[in-house]
Amino acid sequence: MTTEYLGRPIVELRNIRKTFPTGDGEFVALDDISLTIAEGEMVAIMGPSGSGKSTLMTLIGLLDSPTTGQYILDGIDVSRLSRQEQARIRNRKLGFVFQNFNLLPRLTAQKNVELPLVYGRVGARERAERARAALEAVGLGHKLDSLPNTLSGGQKQRVAIARALVHDPAIILADEPTGALDTRTGAEILALFRELNRDQGRTIIIVTHDPEIGRHMDRVIGLRDGRLVDNILSEYYGVEVLEEVERTRGLDPVPVARRPAGEAA
Amino acid sequence: MFTELIAMAFDSLRANKFRSLLTMLGVIIGAGTLVAVLSLGNALQGQVFEQFVDLGTRRIAVTPGDPRAKGARDVPGYGLLSVQDYQVLETMVANRPDLFRAIAPEITVSTQARAGAVALQTLLVGTSAAYPQVQRTPMLYGRFLTPGDEAEGARVGVLGWLVARDLFGADKEALRNVIGQTIEVNGQPIEVVGIIGENGGPFSTDGRIFTPVSTMRLRLIGDLDLPGRGLRMSSILLGLQSEQQVNAAVALIESTLRAARNVPAGAINDFDLQTPTQALTVLAGISTAITGFIAVVAGISLVVGGIGIMNIMLVAVTERTREIGVRKALGASDGDVLGQFVMEAVALSLVGSLIGVIGAIGIVWLISAASGINTGISWIGIALALGFASAIGIGFGYYPARRAALLPPIEALRYE
Numbered sequence: 001m002t003t004e005y006l007g008r009p010i011v012e013l014r015n016i017r018k019t020f021p022t023g024d025g026e027f028v029a030l031d032d033i034s035l036t037i038a039e040g041e042m043v044a045i046m047g048p049s050g051s052g053k054s055t056l057m058t059l060i061g062l063l064d065s066p067t068t069g070q071y072i073l074d075g076i077d078v079s080r081l082s083r084q085e086q087a088r089i090r091n092r093k094l095g096f097v098f099q100n101f102n103l104l105p106r107l108t109a110q111k112n113v114e115l116p117l118v119y120g121r122v123g124a125r126e127r128a129e130r131a132r133a134a135l136e137a138v139g140l141g142h143k144l145d146s147l148p149n150t151l152s153g154g155q156k157q158r159v160a161i162a163r164a165l166v167h168d169p170a171i172i173l174a175d176e177p178t179g180a181l182d183t184r185t186g187a188e189i190l191a192l193f194r195e196l197n198r199d200q201g202r203t204i205i206i207v208t209h210d211p212e213i214g215r216h217m218d219r220v221i222g223l224r225d226g227r228l229v230d231n232i233l234s235e236y237y238g239v240e241v242l243e244e245v246e247r248t249r250g251l252d253p254v255p256v257a258r259r260p261a262g263e264a265a
Numbered sequence: 266m267f268t269e270l271i272a273m274a275f276d277s278l279r280a281n282k283f284r285s286l287l288t289m290l291g292v293i294i295g296a297g298t299l300v301a302v303l304s305l306g307n308a309l310q311g312q313v314f315e316q317f318v319d320l321g322t323r324r325i326a327v328t329p330g331d332p333r334a335k336g337a338r339d340v341p342g343y344g345l346l347s348v349q350d351y352q353v354l355e356t357m358v359a360n361r362p363d364l365f366r367a368i369a370p371e372i373t374v375s376t377q378a379r380a381g382a383v384a385l386q387t388l389l390v391g392t393s394a395a396y397p398q399v400q401r402t403p404m405l406y407g408r409f410l411t412p413g414d415e416a417e418g419a420r421v422g423v424l425g426w427l428v429a430r431d432l433f434g435a436d437k438e439a440l441r442n443v444i445g446q447t448i449e450v451n452g453q454p455i456e457v458v459g460i461i462g463e464n465g466g467p468f469s470t471d472g473r474i475f476t477p478v479s480t481m482r483l484r485l486i487g488d489l490d491l492p493g494r495g496l497r498m499s500s501i502l503l504g505l506q507s508e509q510q511v512n513a514a515v516a517l518i519e520s521t522l523r524a525a526r527n528v529p530a531g532a533i534n535d536f537d538l539q540t541p542t543q544a545l546t547v548l549a550g551i552s553t554a555i556t557g558f559i560a561v562v563a564g565i566s567l568v569v570g571g572i573g574i575m576n577i578m579l580v581a582v583t584e585r586t587r588e589i590g591v592r593k594a595l596g597a598s599d600g601d602v603l604g605q606f607v608m609e610a611v612a613l614s615l616v617g618s619l620i621g622v623i624g625a626i627g628i629v630w631l632i633s634a635a636s637g638i639n640t641g642i643s644w645i646g647i648a649l650a651l652g653f654a655s656a657i658g659i660g661f662g663y664y665p666a667r668r669a670a671l672l673p674p675i676e677a678l679r680y681e
Contacts, residue, residue: 118269
């Protein structure tokens with residue numbers, strides 16, 4: 001059902017390696033990662049704690065640079081950009097949604113949503129219009145002037161999503177977007193992402209360790225110890241569930257190697 | 266973007282009102298001091314000039330030339346001043362109200378004064394009602410000469426302090442009754458209409474009796490004319506509008522008098538000019554010293570204020586590390602963040618100095634209302650305070666802002 005949007009690659013990682021210096025040598029956070037995400041895809045990056053999924057997210061989000069390797073974002077090689085250029089690409093191409101919302105507490109919902117447009121040098125009137133439209137799109141047209149601390153968790157995350165949408169980015173990057181929400185609200189937020197992906201063709205990348213989210217994605221990119229792994233969902237659910245998921249999407253089940261039950265998750 | 270930065274800066278000041286105010290305190294005091302002291306300083310300096318140096322710094326005295334001076338011409342009556350010179354200068358003064366404010370003659374003769382049994386040798390000065398405009402005459406009792414006295418050639422005189430004391434005793438209260446009494450000057454009776462209080466300085470009034478020129482000439486002394494040139498003058502006093510104009514005034518007086526007296530080109534002046542140059546030099550020195558001292562004190566206080574701002578901005582950068590991370594994730598460049606924090610520091614210091622300036626205006630207004638001293642607000646002080654405050658905001662805000670700008674976005678986002 002999302003295949004009609006699938007098209008040209010929007011994120012291409014080639015042999016990405018990221019290391020951090022430690023006291024005695026270096027820690028390899030990501031090792032030889034190569035992957036492609038197509039325009040219009042809704043993808044989860046999954047893995048247990050310490051698997052490197054957050055590091056991968058920061059690289060895709062241009063919040064950090066890879067140690068080696070090449071990153072092509074929407075046709076632009078962004079692996080070795082200056083800070084200034086990185087900031088501009090972040091502003092033009094990327095929308096961020098964080099686990100803890102990261103709304104600026106002193107700004108109203110509308111002003112928070114306007115922020116990417118401020119840094120994109122959009123005029124005040126157009127900013128206000130687009131911010132209002134974005135908030136209406138996430139069902140918060142009546143909370144324009146509310147300060148973040150007067151909003152519920154779900155509402156805050158909707159504001160954050162509106163902020164990630166308002167400048168019409170190529171990709172929305174969400175880091176554990178449901179992590180701070182109760183199950184029901186989390187499901188609503190997830191549904192909202194799905195809606196944005198289906199109706200507006202947004203490319204959405206969600207980093208999560210929650211297999212429930214993974215089940216709702218077009219595709220899951222699995223990480224373990226800094227390396228890509230196949231079929232990470234099977235580690236949580238076993239093959240049967242995975243095949244079920246594939247079938248519900250109208251895809252042919254991918255044959256996977258069965259693991260002994262003891263190794264799962 | 267600039268308007269956004271300003272809006273952000275003021276939002277942030279509003280968010281921490283009390284802290285902002287405390288941070289500004291140094292700048293408020295510094296700017297307020299600067300403006301108040303410069304404003305009051307001007308007025309007080311003016312007051313000091315009026316009271317202690319007074320007209321002495323705004324006066325040029327024309328006196329006779331020295332016939333023995335090198336280059337003096339061999340002309341009968343060389344160097345002497347007459348009423349003709351006075352009239353020429355009077356016209357000049359009338360034509361240049363921007364330079365001069367008054368002119369008064371002095372015809373001085375040594376003569377005898379007598380009150381009852383007491384007699385003394387003293388100086389009798391014939392002058393005009395304009396005299397108090399070129400020399401301080403703080404009246405102890407009574408009044409100075411008036412234009413009416415001059416017109417009538419009235420038999421009136423004003424006594425200097427020493428003359429009054431020697432004739433009537435040192436009891437100031439008793440001197441009150443001297444007004445209206447008659448004394449003899451050069452054997453002629455005159456009525457005492459005023460006594461001038463103790464009054465030192467150059468051209469002191471203390472040892473003199475003042476009477477109108479007409480009275481002196483017609484009734485007391487008699488013919489003082491120079492042959493063919495009219496009344497002889499001991500000196501001619503010119504009052505200036507301000508100390509700044511001494512050089513221009515001297516040049517004008519010289520050219521006017523040389524023309525009137527037919528002094529050939531190349532010959533020395535056959536008259537002398539006594540200028541307040543020395544007093545002015547001293548005053549200028551004092552004034553510079555005072556101004557410098559004020560500037561240093563206010564400057565120190567502003568710099569201390571700037572350090573306070575830097576301190577609080579460093580705290581703010583740490584506190585708001587996460588905000589910086591979020592803004593960067595949303596596309597703020599290093600320059601945007603730098604601008605935001607510098608603008609905040611500038612807003613702190615500018616608002617602080619504005620409060621200081623307003624406070625200073627209030628204080629100056631109160632002081633001038635209470636003391637009756639007429640003080641203006643020093644616009645230079647205000648310009649200095651605001652300009653210096655912006656410079657301090659930028660200077661002391663830059664380092665914290667740079668720290669904020671260079672924070673790696675990912676570290677800023679992860680900061681707890």
